Amino acid sequence: MMSFEVKQGLFQLGFTDSHAILGVPLNAEFSTIRKRYTRIARRLHPDTCPFNQPEEKELAKQLLAKLVSPAYNRFSKESERKEYELLLNTIGERVVKEQRTLQLQSEIAKQLLSAANYQQTYETLLEQLAQKQFESPQKVLDIVSEISELNQVYLLRKVSKGGSAVPSPAPTPQPKSETPTTTPAPPKKDSVVEQACNRAEKLMAIKNYAQAILELKDALKQEPENSRGHGLLGLAYLGQNQPKLATPHVKRALQLNPKQPQALDAKKQLEKTATKVKQSQQKSGSGLFGGLFGGKKK
Template identity: 70%
Template sequence: MFEIKQGLFQFEFTDNHAILGVSLEADFEDIRKRYMRIARRLHPDTCPFDNPQDHELAKQLLAKLVSPAYNQFSKEGERKEYILLLKTMGDRTVKEQHNLKLQTEAAQKLIQASDYQTAYETAIQELAKNQYESPQKVLEIIGKISELNLIYLLRKHQKGGSSPAPSPKVIDQTPPPPSVMPKKDSFVEQACRRAEQLMASQNYAQAILELKDAIKREPDNSHCHGLLGLVYLKQNQPKLATPHINRALQLNPKQPQALEAKKQLEKATPQAGAKSKTAQPASKKSEGGLFGGLFGGKKK
């Protein structure tokens, strides 16, 4: 729903630190406090925005951007995985430093700063002050923070951060986009990308919500149906998965997620049949699981 192309986002990486307006060195307690402040400002019951458009945008920012970012930090396993991904991104910035694209003066100053760590922390704090003051400017500021994160990773990983990064002359400087409102034509693409990230972190319930929302926009999108079939299988719900798998393959017989889901379904079906008479209690238990218990798995 929201599209950002600056900083680490240009590598198709979701910069959760930038979304929450915290530095890459922030500890979890600082992240938690920052999230609570943002959540109070954006939540429909407490947000101060009188304009209905701003009020709705604030709600969407909280649900689609801020809360998913915090969720990845709040779970220890996902947080460790994310930190490892950040290290990979640091190595990548060094390899692709001559192709990096920057749009902000702050990021270019950070390139040449002698004490880049202090300069970075100061710049992040300044941007974070006004990050969620206006819902209309949130994406713009997230992009600016992510550019600082990109340069910080570059400086940190390049020769241990002891020397300045390449000259700004190798950076493509383009003006920021005139509007930071979400682009409707990119909604489904962004939703599928978020769903894949959620599936990778085993947040299947949120992935399903993303994909259902996307399918409402584009009912004949094979990618959405393929992903939804696959995520239903991850939740041990083959009956819900099957129609989406079939629909995806009708639309695109080579749709990769649907083909993978179909293979998993065919592999699981005979096993389920063989065990149905002897392992009925265990089967019922597996159909509930964690998410079944939370979202009505025991209801008839």
């Protein structure tokens, strides 16, 4: 008989994390849960699953019967759903009380622990895991473990101190000086935006542009005059092939610091894109980015 035991995240607290099993966020509406279950069931059911190997088909069948369907049943009945929600609230309080003993195994959960905007980060990271959760029957339990650990950190952030970062909240931004200056002071090395820039560079190195964008946008809300932040945000948008969103950040970065290296790199990429657009769109009399960096408008 197959065993589907999970020992990470909320499961290690003796709680069956049905949200993690189905790959839905803890605040998901029942309609969302139902749609998600329908897609999973179609993929795992013996008549519709895409797996060719007999071992994979059998594993998929067992996952549906022993893991996925019981998790969905917990939501489909209103009485059980309410009981589950009450239990989840209790688990959240327990997570906060036991946070000193929290030991995270996945890097994705550690990332959420210190993210500036924990709500957006949680939804983005969970969606990334959910998209690949049932690609392979052999990897389902590993991803369920990661999602449950993500849920554990989310509850910790949500319940403790109004969602502030753990172990300590981000520092409060200093008020702007009333005396206008033409050249902004260099950012402190330990400032919120510099920390976000460092994290964003690592994320961009592994092509996780979506999370890098979240980090940078949240940090720039607190320190909007940081040229490095704008330059990196421009590059991150280019990594997602969104030149129109990249352009204003590149322009702003160069206004703040004409020698900002990431912005200069992004500017070169934008100019190459503009050249390709001119060549491919003969009817257009001007480039997509013409005039933005000093070119003539037509």
